[in-house]
Amino acid sequence: MTERLWPDVVMHVVSGKGGTGKTTVAAAMALALAREGRRTLLIEVEGRQGIAQLFDTPPLPYEERKVAVAPGGGEVWALAVDPQEALLDYLETFYNLKRAGAALRKMGAVDFATTIAPGLRDVLLTGKAVEVVRRKGKGDADAYDAVVMDAPPTGRIAKFLNVNSEVSGLARVGPIRNHADLVMGVIASPTTAVHLVTLLEEMPVQETIDGVAELRSEGLPVGGIIVNMTRPPMLTPEQMAHATAGTLSVGEITAALESCGLGAHEDAIVPALLREAADHAQRVALEQRERARIAELDLPTFELPLLGGGIDLGGLYELAGILRDGGMG
Ligand SMILES: Nc1ncnc2c1ncn2[C@@H]1O[C@H](COP(=O)(O)OP(=O)(O)OP(=O)(O)O)[C@@H](O)[C@H]1O
Ligand SMILES: [Mg+2]
Structure with missing residues (x-):
């Protein structure tokens, strides 16, 4: 088995450009980390109920719920953190202000406080994740072996995690x-790792490169890169070169069409296939360039395939298996 890449990391933060698969990858990571009877918590912070949808469960309340069982008896739990509930939670935990909290909620004061001070909102969300992480050190019965956060996108991640600078305008003491x-x-310790999800396309890769630089400049611990939705090349390098140069053998294509009973339509099909092949070769070449740019980051990198038919629980297990084989968990 591959050596574990992050044996000491307890909090895995997953960011990346919007739509690249952050929620999917975070869920697969939580499954991968729940190996051999471990318990992981998948945390969502943007109030979108993406995790519930993914695991096909009812919307998550502000409460930890078991959403999946991992191979080998591990468990994945999930929590959708809401800034208002996190504030009440905070008041209760630190000041025993449960009843005052309920009154504040009625007055709309909680909404007010978290709306006027986005820095406060973020520290409450990250603070909840940190509270969960710290349970392990305290030996709490409801502790988790790992926490995976489905975090805001790359453009906002450094600011979101750097709660120190966020609250500095809010509270100095x-x-x-x-x-x-x-x-x-x-968050800034070696027990946290911030992973970035990308596609093999120019914009998400650029965002990843910029994101790594920004995280590093803020002293935040960068983990790995997850290249999502990759597609294997359908042609050999030699065929690819011919496709690009427009020198693929028309005779071979025609023969292949005839062998599957499409010979009568070859006038229409052959030129379309040649165009497709050229497009495909161009895309593969572009992907290779993006792959090389990612490799220059010199970070642990995982490649996850594009699964046909979307993502269901089976698909999540498949992606989790690849992450595990690559040393995650
Ligand atoms: N490896 C994959 N194979 C096939 N489909 C995928 C894969 N990864 C993600 N998807 C699909 O792509 C879409 C976007 O994924 P996801 O919601 O995880 O992205 P996201 O980065 O969390 O998006 P957002 O920025 O909106 O939160 C979803 O429909 C998801 O099912
Ligand atoms: Mg998402």
Whole structure:
């Protein structure tokens, strides 16, 4: 079995350009990390209920719920963190203010506080993840072996995680400041890894390169790169060169069409196939360039295939298996 890449990491943060598969990869990662009887928690912070949809369960309440069982008896739990509930949670945990919290909620004060101060909102969301991570050290019965966060996209991730600078305009001293320091102490430590999901396309790869630089400049721990939705080349390198140069053998294509009973339509089909082949060769060449740019980052990299027919639980297990084989978990 491959050596584990991040044996000491407890919090895995998954970011990337919008739509590249952050939620899917985070879920697969939680499954991969739940190997051999381990328990992982998948946390969602953007109120979109993407995890519930993915695991085909009812919308997640602000409560940890078991959503899947991993091969070997592990468990994946999920939690959709909501800033309002996280604030009440915080008031209750640190100040025993449960009843006051309920009154604040009625007054709409919670909504107000989290809306006027986005920095407060973020520290509450990351703070919840950190609270879960810290359970392990305390030996709590409801501790998890790993926490995977389906985080905001690359454009916002450094700011989202760097709660210190976020609350600096909000609170220089006092409980919020102390809380932010504690949260930052966990997020900026070697027990956290921020992974970026990308596609083999120019824009997401550029965003990944910029994201890695930004995370590093903020002192945030970069983990690996997950190249999602990859497609294997359908032609050999030699065929690809011919496709690009327009020198594929028309005779061979015609013969192949005839052998499957399409000979009568070859006048229409052959030119279309040649165009398709040229497009395909061009795309593969472009993907190779993007792959090379990713390799220059010199970070652990995983490639996940594009699964036909979308992502169901079976697909998640398949992606999780690839992540595990690559050293995740
Ligand atoms: N490897 C894959 N193979 C096939 N489909 C995939 C794969 N990964 C993701 N998808 C599909 O791509 C779409 C986007 O994935 P997902 O929701 O995980 O992206 P996201 O980055 O979380 O998006 P958003 O930025 O909107 O949160 C979904 O329909 C998902 O099922
Ligand atoms: Mg998502």
